[in-house]
Amino acid sequence: MKKAKYFIAISILIAACTKPGAKEETKLDSRSQTAGVADYQHKGTTVAEASENIGQVVKVSAEEGETPSSDEQGTKAYVFESDSSIHLTANIRQEHRIFGYAKPDTTSNKLLLLSVFTDDVEKNPFKCELGAYYETDGMKQLKLKYLQTRGDFIEAVAIDHLAKSRMIYFEKKWIEFE
Structure with missing residues (x-):
């Protein structure tokens, strides 16, 4: 599991360094959204900092049978x-x-x-x-x-x-x- 986390961190770091101003976004599954994905500082970003940023991805998932609130921008x-x-x-x-x-x-x-x-x-x-x-x-x-x-x-x-x-x-x- 640790190897997978480091591989992801290095992949994100490489992607962030090759695309200035890019924002990494991940679709978690068909019932989830990503929120709070960090923009990376391209100069001086270390693997440790990139690993910490991975933890900033927040999964927001609808529970079984739960209806999105009408306050959210949903289809009507x-x-x-x-x-x-x-x-x-x-x-x-x-x-x-x-x-x-x-x-x-x-x-x-x-x-x-x-x-x-x-x-x-x-x-x-x-x-x-x-x-x-x-x-x-x-x-x-x-x-x-x-x-x-x-x-x-x-x-x-x-x-x-x-x-x-x-x-x-x-x-x-x-x-x-x-």
């Missing part, structure tokens, strides 16, 4: 007032994890998930009855229509390709109107 779904349709287009640079619930209560049954995270969408690990999708364009057999706002939730209807409908509720903080 949009209701188009012309036809009341609900749309969300995924942006890999902005996180989103939006659940559709059976009742206007976050502890009720999760019916639908719109998420940027592959681990959330592939194989539907939350067992959402209507499925898990990256964005609404991926829902070929399902359409979402806004009905009304109820407190901290919006009430919508999910309509499948056979015209069967199902009531669904989304937290209002994840929805914007256009």
Whole structure:
């Protein structure tokens, strides 16, 4: 493990010395971001200093089932007032994890998930009855229509390709109107 740390430190040092003003950035995994990656002083940087700088990389990871806060710059779904349709287009640079619930209560049954995270969408690990999708364009057999706002939730209807409908509720903080 020590050899790996020294190898990384030397690699960073070499990269920093060959690219003046460069900033080293590492993607930790599909559910993480890097924060606080240090810019290196190119003159007089030692291996020991470079090793210390490696510790300044902070991993920020969403826990299983945790939703990014609405205060963060996340992707939101949009209701188009012309036809009341609900749309969300995924942006890999902005996180989103939006659940559709059976009742206007976050502890009720999760019916639908719109998420940027592959681990959330592939194989539907939350067992959402209507499925898990990256964005609404991926829902070929399902359409979402806004009905009304109820407190901290919006009430919508999910309509499948056979015209069967199902009531669904989304937290209002994840929805914007256009």
